[in-house]
Amino acid sequence: MSLLVCKFGGTSVSSPERIRGVAKRLIERKRAGHKVVAVVSAMGKTTDELVELAQSLSQRPSPREMDRLLSTGEQVSMSLLAMALEARGFKAMSFTGEQAGICTDSLHLGARIVKVHAQRILNALSSGAIPVVAGFQGIDEQGDITTLGRGGSDTTAVALAWGINADVCEIYSDVPGVYSADPRIAPRARKLDEISYDDMLEMSAAGSGVLQMRAVEFAKKYHVVIHSRSAFTSEAGTLVKESSPMMEEAVITGIAHDTSEVKVVIRAVPDSVGVAAKVFSALAANRVNTDMIIQNISDKGFTDISFTCPAADLARARDVIDKMIPEIGAKSVDIDDSIAKISLVGTGMKSSPGVAARAFATLGENNINIVAISTSPIRLSIVIDSAQVAQAVRCLHSAFGLDADEVFEERQLSAEEIEAKLHKGR
Amino acid sequence: MSLLVCKFGGTSVSSPERIRGVAKRLIERKRAGHKVVAVVSAMGKTTDELVELAQSLSQRPSPREMDRLLSTGEQVSMSLLAMALEARGFKAMSFTGEQAGICTDSLHLGARIVKVHAQRILNALSSGAIPVVAGFQGIDEQGDITTLGRGGSDTTAVALAWGINADVCEIYSDVPGVYSADPRIAPRARKLDEISYDDMLEMSAAGSGVLQMRAVEFAKKYHVVIHSRSAFTSEAGTLVKESSPMMEEAVITGIAHDTSEVKVVIRAVPDSVGVAAKVFSALAANRVNTDMIIQNISDKGFTDISFTCPAADLARARDVIDKMIPEIGAKSVDIDDSIAKISLVGTGMKSSPGVAARAFATLGENNINIVAISTSPIRLSIVIDSAQVAQAVRCLHSAFGLDADEVFEERQLSAEEIEAKLHKGR
Numbered sequence: 001m002s003l004l005v006c007k008f009g010g011t012s013v014s015s016p017e018r019i020r021g022v023a024k025r026l027i028e029r030k031r032a033g034h035k036v037v038a039v040v041s042a043m044g045k046t047t048d049e050l051v052e053l054a055q056s057l058s059q060r061p062s063p064r065e066m067d068r069l070l071s072t073g074e075q076v077s078m079s080l081l082a083m084a085l086e087a088r089g090f091k092a093m094s095f096t097g098e099q100a101g102i103c104t105d106s107l108h109l110g111a112r113i114v115k116v117h118a119q120r121i122l123n124a125l126s127s128g129a130i131p132v133v134a135g136f137q138g139i140d141e142q143g144d145i146t147t148l149g150r151g152g153s154d155t156t157a158v159a160l161a162w163g164i165n166a167d168v169c170e171i172y173s174d175v176p177g178v179y180s181a182d183p184r185i186a187p188r189a190r191k192l193d194e195i196s197y198d199d200m201l202e203m204s205a206a207g208s209g210v211l212q213m214r215a216v217e218f219a220k221k222y223h224v225v226i227h228s229r230s231a232f233t234s235e236a237g238t239l240v241k242e243s244s245p246m247m248e249e250a251v252i253t254g255i256a257h258d259t260s261e262v263k264v265v266i267r268a269v270p271d272s273v274g275v276a277a278k279v280f281s282a283l284a285a286n287r288v289n290t291d292m293i294i295q296n297i298s299d300k301g302f303t304d305i306s307f308t309c310p311a312a313d314l315a316r317a318r319d320v321i322d323k324m325i326p327e328i329g330a331k332s333v334d335i336d337d338s339i340a341k342i343s344l345v346g347t348g349m350k351s352s353p354g355v356a357a358r359a360f361a362t363l364g365e366n367n368i369n370i371v372a373i374s375t376s377p378i379r380l381s382i383v384i385d386s387a388q389v390a391q392a393v394r395c396l397h398s399a400f401g402l403d404a405d406e407v408f409e410e411r412q413l414s415a416e417e418i419e420a421k422l423h424k425g426r
Numbered sequence: 427m428s429l430l431v432c433k434f435g436g437t438s439v440s441s442p443e444r445i446r447g448v449a450k451r452l453i454e455r456k457r458a459g460h461k462v463v464a465v466v467s468a469m470g471k472t473t474d475e476l477v478e479l480a481q482s483l484s485q486r487p488s489p490r491e492m493d494r495l496l497s498t499g500e501q502v503s504m505s506l507l508a509m510a511l512e513a514r515g516f517k518a519m520s521f522t523g524e525q526a527g528i529c530t531d532s533l534h535l536g537a538r539i540v541k542v543h544a545q546r547i548l549n550a551l552s553s554g555a556i557p558v559v560a561g562f563q564g565i566d567e568q569g570d571i572t573t574l575g576r577g578g579s580d581t582t583a584v585a586l587a588w589g590i591n592a593d594v595c596e597i598y599s600d601v602p603g604v605y606s607a608d609p610r611i612a613p614r615a616r617k618l619d620e621i622s623y624d625d626m627l628e629m630s631a632a633g634s635g636v637l638q639m640r641a642v643e644f645a646k647k648y649h650v651v652i653h654s655r656s657a658f659t660s661e662a663g664t665l666v667k668e669s670s671p672m673m674e675e676a677v678i679t680g681i682a683h684d685t686s687e688v689k690v691v692i693r694a695v696p697d698s699v700g701v702a703a704k705v706f707s708a709l710a711a712n713r714v715n716t717d718m719i720i721q722n723i724s725d726k727g728f729t730d731i732s733f734t735c736p737a738a739d740l741a742r743a744r745d746v747i748d749k750m751i752p753e754i755g756a757k758s759v760d761i762d763d764s765i766a767k768i769s770l771v772g773t774g775m776k777s778s779p780g781v782a783a784r785a786f787a788t789l790g791e792n793n794i795n796i797v798a799i800s801t802s803p804i805r806l807s808i809v810i811d812s813a814q815v816a817q818a819v820r821c822l823h824s825a826f827g828l829d830a831d832e833v834f835e836e837r838q839l840s841a842e843e844i845e846a847k848l849h850k851g852r
Contacts (some may be wrong), residue, residue, distance in 0.1 A: 068504070
């Protein structure tokens, strides 16, 4: 008998039918002999709708009020799921983040969990109930409601798993687990049985959307085993855990891609000491997350400075650069939003030289031009033209021996087919 | 300078535009030199929508979960109103029922307020903020969210006014105050400047929907002055307070009507001892609120037993009677839903004999047949055919000297015109 935390995202609870599906799944887990605690996100697009309502009233709603507003979304789904469980004859009790003992700092809209006092959850478990916890939210020292920011419900689930000393934190989503590449563009991608925290962190940071990076960081820090699995099948998914000798020692674990960055080019910058420093410290001061920096060789005392950053930071980046151009005597600024970043991730890379050389050769053979490169001990990232992203992922996936023999059926289901499977009520 | 609690119902906060209107009104009150605390209901039909969601998941959702679900509605509107106030440059802080210190018993879906610990509200006021409190909800001793049942937000406002020792509890709605009769059917009805708690209680109990009876009961018990007024005009409304010698000594204060009751007739009941007792104790045990009871003169050992009850209780009443008919040897049961109850209310009635005689004479002159009668020291209720309700209210209103000289313009505004006035931004 295991103690499980089972987290379901917004898509899994987007309608009464789906909530009933989640209730069935939880009951299956309980009937299999496990003790279960559920963590839920807000229904479907609820959070977006609340944000829209707020923006219609205030251009800059205060973070305190925004958190109070947003936290209602998960409170609706937690109650509905508890009702669905009760309707099937199981005792259930819902808990807000506060009642579940999720204590955070006061950084509204992106609070960090500082403590978990899960006694009420443990009491509910002892009484035979299935506790249902509102994800994404907590309470600060002042007694004010906070929210945890993007991917907050995953973090709630992992923190709660730690707080009640659960055996596994199961994170259910519409994909069957973590893949060696995005199966939508690499049909021979393999579902991984296991992945180490470090590799998962690099994959998440490099654009793999299966698990939120903050949740994986928390899991790594507190040794919580995550099981990323499908809400629509009962097949095992991917375990995220400490790396072990038992884990397959592939050089490359997976390939992530990210098309959400843009390239900014500042043209004809005078090549003098301190100019680059000035530019990048101004960008940092304005919360622009510069990722890769590319500086061309100086030509007659002028050079181009390029960098990549998330598209979401572009408006702030432009503001900074536009002000700076006259100051530093540069010519102009160009934006290129047709770039993609491919990242090869693998703890095995550390002890395997030649990964970069093989990657560059593979891309060269396929006529894929490299715009920029950055590396960490267990990751190699390459920026290319976004039109070539699928081709690049596929040829690298083959070159590093990641291809599966077969193409899984599961991942080729359309949204309608997944819906149909769900209604079949497995 | 006064300390005011200002309560706004669901219609007043049903859209971002209307929430902005409420913010303006609060700011006007603050600019006029008052300290203000706002209490809000859920937006428009939110509560109904949440009830529907719950019912789609469970035929009998547990009251604990239902309360947690329903309480989110007011939490959304409190945050949005706080944002709207902040957007106009005023400091505002929203509070859930729990945070506002509304402590209740554990009777979910209809909890009673037992204590008010409003220190956080007083602190927010001292800091210069406008506190915005979620109506309709509180917290019980176990730390579980409760809701107060129908009209709960009015009760929250009155309780809070008592808890912070406010000068007045202003209850804003879409009508300008309490009228001597419903202006929609009695165009010469007068808006009352003042009404005593006792008269207001009888008016509310008799079907006047302006103020919720529980809120008036609370106000009477703790001497809170209520000001019932329009959310759409700045004219004074009606003060509900202790009766005083200054209050006009009319025999009749107002006439309420209620078309929500039905008449149930049990035909040919054997006229033996204990039969009526049996019927009415079974009805009471099944939570049927019988209002008036009419027993005809016995005819050859058989009689008809009739009673009125709220239409909402009819299904339960039928169940009880259907089971009882063979047991008591009665013939059949008939339902008449075309009845209306007219109530004349006035503390002055106590010292003025002849009210009933004058009422019966007036109805007789107008060919209105009386089905049943019941009285209290300050109320006379008469059941008639519902087709004659407007005529009855008008002729009694005239007969007791309540008619205004003029027909007010205000009450004749259509919903669109009220909307237009609201957008004019008064």
